[in-house]
Amino acid sequence: MLKWALIFAVVALIAAALGFGGIAGAAAGIAKFLFFIFVVGFIVFAVLGFMAGRKITGR
Template identity: 50%
Template sequence: MLGWSIIFLIIALVAALFGFTGIASASAGIAKVIFFIFIVLWLIAVVANAIRGRGPKP
């Protein structure tokens, strides 16, 4: 999911470079949404592992 966020961010940067402001703002918005979804899912996973008492795998 983080990979998709980075892809949309790159699309936004390239579109902004060439002056396509509509595409750039849409891609940046999608990248933000996907990034925040990734962060929320990551936090849920960390809390779930902490509650179960498991540590990270070596």
């Protein structure tokens, strides 16, 4: 998902440089949305992994 966020960010930068404001804004919005979904997923899985690790070791 982070890969797609970076792709959309690059598309937004290129579109903005070429003067396509609407396309650049839409691509930037999609990139921002995908990035925040990635961050939330990362945090959730990090917490779940931390909790699973604590159960296995018994600490």
